[in-house]
Amino acid sequence: MNRFLDSLLQARDALFDHKLRTALSVLGITIGIAAVMAVSTISKGGNHVIYSELETFGLNSVWVYRDRHGENRGRTQRAGSGIVTRDFLRLQLEAEELGVRHMTPVVYPPGRWQASQSRRSSDAQVLGVGRDYPAIVNDELAEGRLFTSLDIRERRPVALVAPSIVERVLDDSREAAGQTIRLDGRRFMVIGVLASKSRDFLSSIGSAGGQNANDRVIIPYTTLQAMTGSKDIGNLQLEVERFDEAALVAERVKQRLLQRHPDGFSYSSETMASYIVTTNRILGGVAVIGIVAASISLLVGGMGIMNMMGTSVLERTREIGVRKAIGATERDILLQFLLEAGLISITGGILGLLIGGLASVALALVTGFPVMPSPLSIIGALVTSILVGVLSGYLPARRAARMKPVDALNTQ
Numbered sequence: 001m002n003r004f005l006d007s008l009l010q011a012r013d014a015l016f017d018h019k020l021r022t023a024l025s026v027l028g029i030t031i032g033i034a035a036v037m038a039v040s041t042i043s044k045g046g047n048h049v050i051y052s053e054l055e056t057f058g059l060n061s062v063w064v065y066r067d068r069h070g071e072n073r074g075r076t077q078r079a080g081s082g083i084v085t086r087d088f089l090r091l092q093l094e095a096e097e098l099g100v101r102h103m104t105p106v107v108y109p110p111g112r113w114q115a116s117q118s119r120r121s122s123d124a125q126v127l128g129v130g131r132d133y134p135a136i137v138n139d140e141l142a143e144g145r146l147f148t149s150l151d152i153r154e155r156r157p158v159a160l161v162a163p164s165i166v167e168r169v170l171d172d173s174r175e176a177a178g179q180t181i182r183l184d185g186r187r188f189m190v191i192g193v194l195a196s197k198s199r200d201f202l203s204s205i206g207s208a209g210g211q212n213a214n215d216r217v218i219i220p221y222t223t224l225q226a227m228t229g230s231k232d233i234g235n236l237q238l239e240v241e242r243f244d245e246a247a248l249v250a251e252r253v254k255q256r257l258l259q260r261h262p263d264g265f266s267y268s269s270e271t272m273a274s275y276i277v278t279t280n281r282i283l284g285g286v287a288v289i290g291i292v293a294a295s296i297s298l299l300v301g302g303m304g305i306m307n308m309m310g311t312s313v314l315e316r317t318r319e320i321g322v323r324k325a326i327g328a329t330e331r332d333i334l335l336q337f338l339l340e341a342g343l344i345s346i347t348g349g350i351l352g353l354l355i356g357g358l359a360s361v362a363l364a365l366v367t368g369f370p371v372m373p374s375p376l377s378i379i380g381a382l383v384t385s386i387l388v389g390v391l392s393g394y395l396p397a398r399r400a401a402r403m404k405p406v407d408a409l410n411t412q
Contacts, residue, residue: 004335008339010336012343014312014336014340015340015343015344018312021308021311022308022344024304024308025301025304025305025308025344025348026344026347026348026351027301027348028297028300028301028302028303028304028305028348029298029301029302029304029305029344029345029347029348029349029352029385029388029389030301030348030349030351030352030355031297031301031352032294032295032297032298032299032300032301032302032348032352032385032388033298033348033349033351033352033353033356033381033382033384033385034351034352034353034355034356034359035293035294035297035298035356036291036294036295036297036298036352036356036381036384037352037353037356037357037359037360037378037381038294038356038359038360038363039287039290039291039293039294040287040290040291041356041357041360042360042363042364043283043286043287043290043291045360045364046283047283050279050283051279052198053198054272054275054276054279055138056137056138056197056198056213057137057272058136058137058138058237058239058272059243059272059276060101060239060240060243060246060272060273061136061137061237061238061239061271061272062237062238062239062240062246062249062250062253062269062270062271062272063235063236063237063238063269063270063271064083064235064236064238064250064253064254064257064267064268064269065081065082065083065234065235065236065267065268065269066081066082066083066265066266066267066268067266067267067268068266078263078264078265080230080232081232081233081234081235082257082261082265082266082267083105083232083233083234083235083236083257084231084232084233085105085222085225085231085233086231087233087257087260087261088103088105088130088233088236090256090260091103091236091253091256091257094256098249098252098253098256099240099241099242099245099248099249099252100238100239100240100241100249100253101238101239101240101241102132102135102136102238102239103130103132103236103237103238103239104129104130104131104132104133104136104221104236104237105128105129105130105221105233105234105235105236105237106127106128106129106133106221106233106234106235106236106237107127107128107129107221107224107225107228107232107233107234108126108127108128108234109126109128109184109224109227109228110228112124112125112126113126113183113184113217114182114183114184115161115165115169115181115182115183115217116169116181116182117169117170117171117179117180117181117182118171120168120169120170121169122164122165122168122169124165124169124183124215124216124217125212125215125216125217126183126216126217126218126219126224127216127217127218127219128218128219128220128221128222128223128224128225129147129218129219129220129221130147130152130220130221131146131147131148131149131151131152132239133218133237134146134147134160134194135239136237136238136239137237139160139194139195139197140194140195141192141193141194141195142163142193142194142195142196143175143176143177143192143193144160144176144177144190144191144192144193145177145191145192146160146191146192147160147191147220151191151220152220152221152222153222155220155222155223155225155226156220156223157186157187157188157189157219157223158188158189158190158191158219158220158223159181159183159188159189159190159191159217159218159219160190160191160192160193160194160216160217160218160219161176161181161190161192161193161194161216161217161218162193162194162196162197162213162214162215162216162217163193163194163195163196163214164212164214164215165181165215165216165217166193169181170190176190176193177190177191177192177193178190181217183217183219184227186227188217188219194216194218196214197213197214198213221233236253238250238253243273244273246271246272246273246274247269247271247273247274250269250270250271251269253269254267254268254269298384298385298388299388301348301388302388302389302391302392303392305341305344305345305388305389305392305393306392306393306395306396308344309337309340309341309392309393309396309397310395310396310399312337312340312396313337313396313397313399330402333397334397334398336397337393337396337397338390338393338394338397340393341389341390341392341393341394341397342386342389342390342393344389344393345385345386345387345388345389345390345392346382346385346386346389348385348389349381349382349384349385349386350382352381352385353378353381353382356381
């Protein structure tokens with residue numbers, strides 16, 4: 001232990017004897033670790049933002065709808081959406097067999113309706129949905145209640161509104177729940193206000209499907225069907241029991257629909273699972289490219305340590321010869337030079353973590369991404385810096401350790 005402490009103190013003194021050279025070597029490791037830390041942290045934060053926004057659609061969601069492009073264009077196409085209320089009710093009874101946890105019809109009004117109250121009005125995205133819709137898309141309530149089976153069955157004129165509609169249309173002097181609004185000229189009672197959802201990032205890259213989650217008015221699908229005089233359903237949205245079976249469940253549902261409508265219709269489906277796989281591939285590729293690019297800085301820092309240690313060995317050849325002549329072993333010489341490289345890399349690693357953390361915070365403030373440096377990434381960065389230092393210093397240290405005392409002492 002005493003021998004190790006002596007070697008550590010000698011390594012420290014040797015580094016202090018060449019402050020500028022040591023500082024430049026430390027700087028190389030610092031920049032490399034800071035770059036790797038910042039890239040990995042921002043990458044993880046970006047993943048968190050994207051997945052939190054994808055959750056607003058339901059991560060286990062499947063959409064099934066009529067595929068007009070897949071139908072025989074040589075035949076007269078049948079009118080309608082290819083999915084009606086009876087289809088939904090039948091599939092709902094078979095949900096467990098199909099592997100479906102929740103299911104809802106989604107009915108769209110013709111055109112974009114206005115939501116109005118007194119003299120205030122605003123365009124709104126109106127959807128007619130079933131009772132399971134909020135559970136599928138992870139909607140939460142800010143106030144009020146959700147739809148009940150009775151609301152659906154009796155076609156009640158009740159509505160759930162999103163925050164933007166509350167701000168632009170409703171009276172802000174009292175609670176939104178209990179107020180009335182008009183949709184296409186018909187009065188609806190607001191029974192609940194949906195919590196705010198963010199799709200800002202997906203919207204910025206054109207992947208939000210043109211939907212503003214905070215601009216919705218949701219009513220029972222049966223009520224909307226009664227207003228339009230149609231039993232058609234725009235699409236079925238499902239939540240599957242198992243994420244990895246989303247495509248299989250979609251095929252099962254399409255087959256059931258084809259059995260019920262064997263002539264004139266074709267069906268298509270989309271799954272959130274397919275979007276997530278694509279997202280993982282893109283984000284993973286971007287993260288790898290970023291870390292590889294940042295690691296080049298770390299490689300340069302390692303080469304700087306190797307160069308410094310090589311120069312140090314040449315300058316201290318006579319010192320090595322003297323130490324060996326008075327009893328120092330190869331192990332002692334090797335340990336001292338490795339400790340010098342290790343001290344440089346540890347110092348650079350700690351500084352790199354600090355600077356990388358500050359850079360991550362600054363980037364998070366600019367991008368809005370949450371800063372989430374995990375303990376594992378911090379430990380990994382520190383271990384990496386130590387390995388880079390030790391590996392970079394090993395060859396010069398081994399060369400110093402293998403010098404013969406006579407040859408070292410005879411060096412001019």
